[in-house]
Amino acid sequence: MTGLVDVVVIVAVAVLVITRQTRPQRIDHARRWWLVPAVLVFFSLRDPGVIDARHHTEAVVLLAAELLVGVAIGVGWAWTTRIWADPDGSVWGKSTKASLGVWIAGIAVRLGLFGLGAALGVHQGTPALLLALAATLLVRAGILKFRAQSLTSAYGGGSAYGDDVPRAARKERA
Template identity: 65%
Template sequence: MSGLVDALVIVAVAVLLIARQFRASRIDAERRWWLLPALLTVVALREPGILDAQHPTASALLLGVELLVGLATGAGWAWTTRVWSDPDGSVWCRSTKASAAVWAVGIGLRVGLFGLGTAVGVHQDSSALLLGLAGTLLVRSGILAWRAQSLTPAGTTSGAYGDSTIRPAGKEHV
């Protein structure tokens, strides 16, 4: 994929996530929350230019820091997200103002890393940014799924097989 297509994918995913984060959304811990990060990782790793051939050590260091920033942003985003459960047992989440601050700091750090790499002369491909975004989404989704599982209502228990079936009422014997 070309760098322009990668950049458009990154911008589209980021806009979608930022727009959706302030609406309440239901968390389903059973769904495949790891699928989008896995797809983004595959797209990022398919490109051969993830490391600069002229500066392999510096580009690997920048990539490692990019991944750490992505993981930290995902963790900060997940822990600043409000999570609650309804009486019916469904778990919901919505990002807070602190989540927006985490996003702003994460984007600022990524811009700073790009500037640092440019100043040092390291060619940076969009694959590193895409890989960092995948790490952000993976950590955030994993933490939210874990938090959702811990919020099951206290009164709900899993019954035995057939507990939900309707049984005919028998006659009372006096």
């Protein structure tokens, strides 16, 4: 039954993350940005089959590669997210089309790693995927917090990233 629980957790987190990132979201400095990654780590480490005992070395190498891919996706996703500050100083962020490209590339690499593991005969379960997803979310959130802090301190909290780009004037309504 743990396999089913893991699948439900992965799907729920993916749906939550994707739906939250397709619309503007406030980047809060006080929010517990580490909570979802911590829950994912808990779910992944409660399973004793994180490392295949029969193929220990190969399993550790695949897990390390999976974690590196997770970190790379987190970095790419964070740096392709558009952030801006409202006049009241609140910082907002929204994923871009480039962020979608990062996700697609990451999924392709993960599928390649899974195929490599299957070819080597390494038993692979969901714990490695949960750990990599936790790494992705943790790294992304940390970089976004860093970017948000630098944006508010550099621009005094009232400017938006890219304010030097001319924009069309808005029409006033009566």
